[in-house]
Amino acid sequence: MKRTSTYADILNTGYRLFAEHGFEKTSMTMIAKEVNISKPALYYHFLSKEVIIDVLFEEICKSIDFANFFNIQHYTKDNFEEKLIADGLHVITKQKVDDNYSRIMKQYQALGYRNPKYSQKLLEVLNGFTTGFVELLRHGASIGAIHDKDTLVRAQMLNMIIDSIDNFISYGFEYNYADIWTKAVLTIVKGEDT
Known part of the structure; x- marks a missing residue:
């Protein structure tokens, strides 16, 4: 079984949480908790929630x-x-x-x-x-x-x-x-x- 990267885990988790709770109600804390990483680790990959939203949008459009x-x-x-x-x-x-x-x-x-x-x-x-x-x-x-x-x-x-x-x-x-x-x-x- 191929292990996914933290970056991909964050995007997949963001996708699910944004769909379930909306952009406004989903926080970086929620995403970090679901991915089981610290908030500083999350910020290492993505500087803000808006960046996650943008990257996710680009990935969806490509798909x-x-x-x-x-x-x-x-x-x-x-x-x-x-x-x-x-x-x-x-x-x-x-x-x-x-x-x-x-x-x-x-x-x-x-x-x-x-x-x-x-x-x-x-x-x-x-x-x-x-x-x-x-x-x-x-x-x-x-x-x-x-x-x-x-x-x-x-x-x-x-x-x-x-x-x-x-x-x-x-x-x-x-x-x-x-x-x-x-x-x-x-x-x-x-x-x-x-």
């Missing part, structure tokens, strides 16, 4: 980058639709199994109203999905898996659907997200009008 879920090189003419469905379902499943993700992302969205660096980074992540879907659809067209028609609009639709599913999950709606994503992909990829 939800489009390329982490959709590897364009793995898409072929024979597997394009099925792979797009499966990769999107992986995004959805990842969120559903991590209750802390929705809670902490709501807090970062709220921070975005006060501090534009958070809202700008979240917009970059969303735009990254649109750009990624455009590249993926263009790849699909170049290999003859799909038609090269309304690529940008279809990419935006895929992004809007996956982001809406993300939001609905965070609100606790129990919809059949797998069927919704599958139907959306088949409709959008085949270029059918809805």
Whole structure:
């Protein structure tokens, strides 16, 4: 079993505590106690709670980058639709199994109203999905898996659907997200009008 570093333990603990108690109510003392280190040791790794919040935000944004879920090189003419469905379902499943993700992302969205660096980074992540879907659809067209028609609009639709599913999950709606994503992909990829 691989032992995690104190730095990673602090981030993982901060992630959980921030999700459970919020940024305001989580203290450095709470984090140090949970990690089982002294406060000076915690301050050795992170100068402040705000630094933990910032580093954690960067790590979360990296983890939800489009390329982490959709590897364009793995898409072929024979597997394009099925792979797009499966990769999107992986995004959805990842969120559903991590209750802390929705809670902490709501807090970062709220921070975005006060501090534009958070809202700008979240917009970059969303735009990254649109750009990624455009590249993926263009790849699909170049290999003859799909038609090269309304690529940008279809990419935006895929992004809007996956982001809406993300939001609905965070609100606790129990919809059949797998069927919704599958139907959306088949409709959008085949270029059918809805």
